[in-house]
Structures are given as C-alpha cells and as structure tokens.
Amino acid sequence: MGFGVSKDVIEEIRSRCDIVDLIGSFVPLKRSGTNTYKGLCPFHQEKTPSFHVDASRQMYHCFGCGKGGDVFRFYMDKENVGFSDALHMLASRVGVVIPENSGENSDPAEGRRRADARERLYRVNEDFCCFFERTLLGNPDSPPTQYLIKRGIPRDVAEKFRIGAAPDAWTACLEYGLSLGYTEEELVTSGIVRRKEETGRLFDHFKGRLTFAITNEQGRVVGFSARSLEAKPPAGKYINTPESPVFKKGNLLYALPLARKMMVEKNMAILCEGQLDTIAFHRAGFECAVAPQGTGFTEGQARILKRYANRIFLAFDADSAGQKAILRAVELLLPLSMEIKVIRIPGGKDPDELFRNGGPDAVAAAVDDAIPWLDVLVASLPERYDMDSPAGRGRAAGEVAGYLLKITSQVELELYIRKAATALQISEEAFWSELRRIQAGARRSDFSAVPTETAVPAPKPEKFASAPGLSAALLTLLELAISSEEAAKRLSELCSPEELGSEDTVGRALNAVIDAAQNGVHANAASLLGEMLIESPDPAVSRVLVEHREFADPEKALADSVAQLRRARSRESRAELLVRLRGTVDPAEKMAILKQISELR
Template identity: 45%
Template structure:
C-alpha cells in the first residue's frame, strides 16, 4: 500500500521539528535556533542545530541533517514509510493508503492478518477487564505487574471457551482464512475450527515498529502435562527468529545508551521494565538468533546477557556470546544468584540489587574463563 504524496507533504510541512527532536535530544534555545548534543555521534560540546522556522536539523560536527521524517528514519532506524506512519500517528493525521497492484493477493492477506491480530489484542485486553478475565487478573497481580505495565505491554486474557475470539472476529468482518493466516485459530482435518488460545494469560508480541505480530499464551494451570506457554506459529507476519519481545518499548532507551539487556522470557522483560531497566528485550519462543543480533545492532553496540542461573540458562549464555560476537556486538554477562531469573531476582532482592548486578556485568571472556574454571575444564590433566 502506497502513502499518497499529499499526505507525505502535509506531514513534512506540519511536523514540529522541535517537538520531534526534543523527544530524544535535550534542546536549549540559542537565538532563532535550538542547540543540543548530537544523537548521531559522541560529542561534549553541542553542535546539533534545530531550526523551527525551516523545519530542519543540522549537526555541524558529523554533517547529519534533514527534516522531521529524516530524523525519525535515522534516529529510530525506520524505513521511510514507517517513519511517515509514526509521525502521522503522533500528529493525528489519517493515512488513506492508495491501492497498488497485488496480483497474488498476498499483500491483502498479510494486511488482513495484521488487522486481525490488532483486533485480537484489543479483544484480549477487554476480556481482561471482564468477568472472564478474573483468573488472569489474579495471576498478573500475584506476579506484581502493575496496571500501568499491563497497559504498556498490552497484556490480556483469553477466555476459557472454544470459539469466543473466532465469533468476535467473524462478527467484525474477518474470514477464517484471515484468522488462520494470523495464527489465531486451529483448523482440524475434519473441518472443526476453534481458538488457538483459551483460558490463558496473553502476552502481546509486537515488532520493533509496534505492530502486533503474535502472542505468547501462559497457562494458569499447575498440571505438569499442560504446556506452560503456547506461542503463535510461524506465519506470513510472524517470524520468531526476527522478533524480540519488548523492543518497541525498549528501542528509545537502547538507542540512548547504545546498550541492550537481553533476558530469556516475557515475564523477565516486564519485571525489568517495571524496575526501570528500560533497555531490556527477550527472544520470543526461541533461542537468540543471528537475525535477532542483526536487528539489535541497528540500535546498540553492547549486548548484556542476563540469563537464568540454571544450567540451561548458562548454556544459552555461551551460545548468546558466540552469536553476539559474530554479529559485531560487544558482549557482557551478568551472573545471577543460583536458582534466580531476572523476575525472581527483582522480587526477592529489589531493584537496587539488580542495578548493582548490571553495573558489574563482566566481559564475555571473563565470564567464560570463570565458568570453565568452575567446571574444571581449565585444570591440568
């Protein structure tokens, strides 16, 4: 779908460059311009100029310059269409997208799947507030998730029924093909159709642009035979090897500090953000992949691995080190107390204790050396 030229021009001409840049750069009035430290290179003396009248910015240190759209593209690492849509949303400008040729119909199917996922996320949010959501509300309260953090991460509840979401989405004009493309329903060989997620706590998975691409559903049951998590399947809009949970919310902090904290699970991400560690992300239903690191490299230079203290977590740490280094990242490691994960660590020992551990993150070589020593791998034969 193509964004009409007149909308692009409207956004370019009406965007307040001071407000757009000021979200990420501390600006001070200097005559007719505004001055700040350049977000594109390290400097101690401000050389980044913003001209409100012309709607332009220019750094006289590194040479970067442009308008509001260019700034969003460069600073948030977005494509041109995504930058335009980002500003349009903030400015309240609707985008009537023009039709383009779609001979295979795949573009239309992908758009419909994304729309179905957005509607499903809204449905799960509303269910959380209804009577059907009471068990999940209790679960979130026990986990210590505040109402604000639930809203920020789009947490929801799937009703314990076979077809409530299916019925809701069909009533809103979606076909079963749309829902199957989105991974929201299961179609059996005998033709029976039912909701994929039922009676579970719903964690909304969004891509780095904030678009809903899938869900991770946590059981409320203690039955050992019940899978703890059920995740959205691979689909035309969801590739778990390319999506990092929480990146849409963490991106600004990651860019600011050039550092990302990588944890293992959704609950860990939420606990870290609630504790003020806003540069935290997690892989979604898979181990860290080269594509994950490639995505993070757009925003950060340093990757801090904060994995569980059990043996599986430590093996994942070693694998993460290899992938991070191969992707050109500086890698550091945090060793949690035995038996802890970031979520439990914060709950038991508090935010200050976690902050101290992050400050003490060791270089990957030191971590590996200490680990091999403990395992006896460096002992003389």
C-alpha cells in the same frame, strides 16, 4: 534503497509527511524567516539553537553536530533505525499502505492485494489485543488476573505492556472475530484460531491463557505469546503465534519499542529469556531490556540490537540450558563487535524473582556485577574437560579459540587472546598457534585477522588530501546549481562529470543536480539530494540545502568557482604525478610523467 518499495510509494510518504510537523513533534520549532524554522537540536545537547529546518525544501541541518537530511534521514537518526523501518514507521504515521513487493517490475494489483491482506492481519491482532485486555480487566477473579496479582504485577504495568487474557472457551475468539467481519481464513492465518487437521474443526489457539502482546519494531501488534496457568499444560507452558506474513519470530524482540529510547541513551541492551523477566528489568529502571520470541536468539535479532547499542548484557537462567543459550548468543554477537557481559542472578533466581524479593536495588546490583562473557565460558570448561591434563586443557583451548574466530576486529582479537591465554595458563604464542590450526582445518579464507610470523601487511594506497580550494569551489557550485536551473545547465557545458568528481558526496550531489536540470526535473533536485543523504549523510550537502546563500552576481560566482575548481584539480593531479615520479625507476616512465607535469604547468 527502497527495499522493494516503488519510488511512487516512497514519494507519496515523503509528500504526506511535512518535515516541520514531524520534527516539531519531537522538539519545539520557531519560525526564523519565510520558510525557515529553528530549534534546539534533538541529537546533541545545546543551549543556543543551531538546528534549522527548511520548509520549502523539506530538509533539516544542525550547524552544531552536522546532522541533516530529509524526513526519512531524520527518522532514521532519531529512532536509530534503518531506512526500511523508517519507511514503514512514517507510512503508518501518515496513513500510506505499502504494497508488498512493490518494485518497478511487480504487478501493482497483486502488491495492493497482499498489502491489504497484511493490513487486515495487523487489524486482527490489534482488535484481539484489545479484546484480551478487556477480558483480563473484566474478570478480576479469573486465574490470569490472580496469577498477575501473585507475581506482583499491578494494573498500570499490565496496561503498559498490553498483557491480557484469552477467554477460557473453545470458540470465544472465533465467534468474536467473525462478529467483527473477519473471515475464518484470516483468523487462522493470524494464529488466533487453529484448524484441527483430522476434522477441520476450528478452535481458539490461546484458550484460557495469559497473553503478552508482541509488537514489531514500528510498535504494531503482530502476534502473541501466551502462558498456560495449568500445572502440566499439554501444549507447553508458553505458545506463540505461528509464523505469518506479519509475525516472523526470528526478527522480533519483546518490548523493543518500549526499550529503544534507553538503549540509545545508555548504549546498552539487556537480553532476557522471557516476558516476565523483561518486565521486571523495566520496573527496576532498566527500560532497555528485551527478549527473543521462543527459545532461540537469532542473527537477525542480534543485528537489530546492534543498531541501538554496542553493549549487551545477557540475563539468562543459571541452569545448563541458560548457560548454553548464553554461549549461543555470544557466537552471534561477537562478529558485530559488541561488548558482551553476563548478569548472574544471586541464588540461581530469575530476574523477576530477584525484583519481587529485592526490588530495584537488587536488580541494579546484579547489573553492576555483570561479568565478561569470556569469564563465563572459561568457568564452564571444567564441566567438559579435564583441565589437569595437557590433552584436556588443549581441547578447552580449542573451544575457546572457536569463539574467538568469530571476532572480526584485530584489536579486540588480540586483547581477548591475551585474556584467554592467561585464564587457560598457556602462552599467547601457543594460543595463536591453536587459532591458526583451527582456522586452517576449517579452511576459513576470511580469517585474515590472525597474523603469522611472516605476514606482511599489504601496502595501502596513498590518499591525497583535497587540493586547497577544491571543497569550497564544489560547494559554491552546488549552491548555485540547486538555486538555479539555468546555472545547473550552464555548469554542464563548462565541466565534465569527471571534473566535478564522484569521489565524495558533494561531487555526486552536484552531478545529480545537473542531471536533474538536463532531464527537466530540476524542481525535484532537493528531494534527489535527500535520497542521497539517506545512504550517505554529509553535513556539507545538508548545510547547502538549508542555507540559501544569496549571490550578488551569480554568473561571476559561477565563473570564479569553475576557475578555482580547475586550479585545484590541476594541483591535485600534479601532486599525484610527483608521487608516481618518486616511485618509479624506469627512465621512459619518468620522462612521460615529467612531460605530464610540464603540461599541467
């Protein structure tokens, strides 16, 4: 769960991040008892507060929507990020430096050294981001400033997206970085300065260029994309920060921290080709737009988008390179079961030009008119195949089938096959055959979604509903075990771990609390359950953690719940035995099962 981060570091972040302060920064909370706070749930619309925060156990639970857990679970749900990102975001919030490779078997000193080096790189990038912003602002007649004016980007937008300009000098950044106390090697590693291989001479990487700050998912500046304002720049129109310990191009999306909120709210993301197109969509009201770094969209970036939205709109250029980029992105997005549409800009313009000429309404109309990705693929087929010949149409069907092989959902696959067959004017049966032919040729063992004429679905194991009273008994025992170390130890004597169960979160939580009591760390039981809820959210467990139910006679409640648990387990076992009895024809096995049923009675 810690992704290489030691438990000590995780616990330090948790201890520094008070849950009341954290959640109170998102929604107003009012005290509702000694250690309890209430407020309107930040995860669903409600008029009466049903969201409870327990300060003593550092847990929250909404009695309306059921969300609950600790500070990490809250940040994961609120920011719609994974545990690793939540960990780093909260670490930054409370001032904890996470050592690199800080697992149990790593060298702490080496991990701290790497962490300090990474932190220095973050500081280099932040300092130069401010330096570039000041350079842009302080030179109103410079080419970068005039370029922004020409593109219609006002000052407030430039400030929001942290656009700047590098001085038009070969060593201005080098000298400024050294004056701040950074070493030459730090400036080279960050990409602010480059070293000429032949002579070893140091020079500014972004000399005279317009700079766009690139931030990671936590909102920290990790590098820059810089645009040349020369007619034919020798190093290319755009250059980026080279790969570094903090700048991993394939895992970064431009403007993601600014786009994340609307992505979740609208369940949509717009993927553009570059920074200016992204900014244009934001200015038009579509603040869910992002762009990959460089020309290639990666699987890592696709998975990042999937965390925030299930609908993605591709807004690439209409030229051949843009069309190829669309289809490459489609290949990466299809396995993630995302709804993919393509935004076509009228007249072959790019989104930035469309916004400047037509304003927000023109951009909104282009988004509304977006078409499914399959339509784009089918429309491009005549450029590569003779659709009037059987062989050409067959090869075209093979190309489409190659994309559909990426789909993992059976329902989606069948619907796409229906559409593709209609578009290609062939039968669905013929298309299924083509899919199987390609699948067999590629020897793909994982394409189980394609059915065959004789395929018979594998029988699914029968699931049993929980026996009456089982859940109630387990929850009462969990409440008792959390509130009392003595009760937890007593329960370990009365019930085996198997009897308490490991098939659901409540059973695992109960066994975890008992283990904590036996190992002398019962005081950490709530934190242990918070860790469980990070990986396996369960409303029943988070509710127990904030409810603090009082028992008039805890000993009697414990005995009654154990008895109820055993009766429920007996009924559960009997139901399973009856199913086995109905499914066997072996007389000896039947007699053995009947004997077991009799013993249960």
